[in-house]
Amino acid sequence: FGTPQQIKEEVKRRLGDFAPGGGFVFNQVHNIQAEIPPQNIEAMFEAAQEFGKY
Secondary structure: OOOHHHHHHHHHHHHHHHOOOOOOOOOOOOOOOOOOOHHHHHHHHHHHHHHOOO
16 A cells, blocks of 8 residues: 555565566566555556566
């Protein structure tokens, strides 16, 4: 939970943790909760596309 900006910052942090060295595949899991605003899901994918290139 959080704002779309907070979601983007968290995705960027996680990519920094897991992506170095290659081989990391970003993907959502099956348990996105029903209460999550659609804007946050969109922000997650936008951030993955923006920051996930290596």
